Amino acid sequence: MPQKPQILSRRTVARSRLFHVEELELLFANGARTRFERLVGSGRGAVLIVPMLDDDTVLLIREYAAGTQRYELGLPKGLVEQGEELLEAANREIMEEVGYGARQLDYLTALTVAPGYLSHSTHVILARDLYPERLPGDEPEDIQVVPWKLSQLDQLIALDDCTEARSIAALYMARDQLSRTA
Amino acid sequence: MPQKPQILSRRTVARSRLFHVEELELLFANGARTRFERLVGSGRGAVLIVPMLDDDTVLLIREYAAGTQRYELGLPKGLVEQGEELLEAANREIMEEVGYGARQLDYLTALTVAPGYLSHSTHVILARDLYPERLPGDEPEDIQVVPWKLSQLDQLIALDDCTEARSIAALYMARDQLSRTA
Known part of the structure; x- marks a missing residue:
């Protein structure tokens, strides 16, 4: 090095x-x-969650993105709040954004978005054994939840509104990880 | 929508x-x-290149990243210059950063890094049929070129210094694309 x-x-x-x-x-x-x-980011970073409804079905969200000024389809995510553990933050975010909690939460990896000019880090969490549970979020409008099959990841990535690198990297990693443990 | x-x-x-x-x-x-x-970004966006030395070997670079303040291992990339076509920008970047040009350049997809707050878009280009050719870059120190086998992508992603979401997403996409056309 x-x-x-x-x-x-x-x-x-x-x-x-x-x-x-x-x-x-x-x-x-x-x-x-x-x-x-x-x-310079907040220091606590963000969590990005891969919420699996079953072995093959992931819950995506469609949400307005002010940066690109269009609706984007991707994984739920959010900033870690002060005093919050990463897995705790992940569970809160999926309750707010997809209406489920998870009994099993596994840390996958940390991703950076633009290491050349952003200090920011995003922690990827695999969420399984889901149960319905909703917490109020801070979004200006209802988030649309879109179930998708990991076995059809190619078709997802071909869509014009699924472009976020963190979501795509996390979906591939989750697919590989789940196929190894299946 | x-x-x-x-x-x-x-x-x-x-x-x-x-x-x-x-x-x-x-x-x-x-x-x-x-x-x-x-x-708000420059509007022209960036290119991220997957330069394949052979069917399984990709050329990565290790470079200092001021955002995270550490050396990061990832794919070569750079901003598209004014008046430059995307494939042309991709070929220039690999000549500057890895010391090769490519006879075959294929557009894979556009990735966003943080659509919620960045307008920025990155175009992923698969570069094949490489030949040695070096252009001077604008980096403050020599870039280290690291060949890696796509068949050992899991081991790469497990490294602490390979974290950039765009590089990881592009490597998975290239691996899938190359295995389909093999």
Whole structure:
């Protein structure tokens, strides 16, 4: 593994309600100096859940995405709240977004979304043995829940509104993991 | 597909050299009004390339990521330059980052990284029939090229420094696509 660059300086260059942009001045092992901007996240990160209704059926959600300004089909996710464990956050999110809790929650992996400029990390949780349980969410409109067969993942990914890299990576990983333990 | 919310207003709330944060006020079909912040990208998006040295060997790169402040192992990628076609951008990026050009370039899909708050889109290109060709890049230090077998994707994803969702999603998609056409 190469030697990490040294951080010579660090300063906030922009800030809004949600975003905090920081500029880092770095000195690399070869003597090169450069400045990078990055977005600093909340530190607790997010959870992304693969809720399995049965061995082959995953529950997706269709929700408006303000970044791309269209409805996106993907896995339920949300920020981890203060004092919350990851599995606890995952269970809360699926109760809010798909109307189920899970008796079995397994940590799969941590994903990054854009490591070059976002500090943010997303923890992927596989949720099984579901039971109906709804918690009120903070969404501006009802979320549409869309059951999909993991055995038809190719057809899902071919859809124009299923584009989110984290959801797609997590669905493949869950499919591989479930087929190994089947 | 649900009816898209109406954009009531839009204003810039923060700006730095790299980032442009916009606040949208939205009116949903059910009458709910809400404000969202999003990062507005360059519009041209990025390319992420799956460069195959042979039917099973993909060329990964290990590069310092200022967002997560560690070295990350993933696929080569970069922003599309003005006036550049996507396949052309993909070929330039692999010449700069892995030292190969490709005689066969196939468009696989478009991925989003965080559709809730980023407008950004990444185009995934499968590159085959490679030949040695190097273009100078703009990286502060040499990029390490790491060949990996797609048949050992599980072991790759288990590594602590292979976390980027776009790279993982693209590797699974390429593996599935190549196994179908094999």
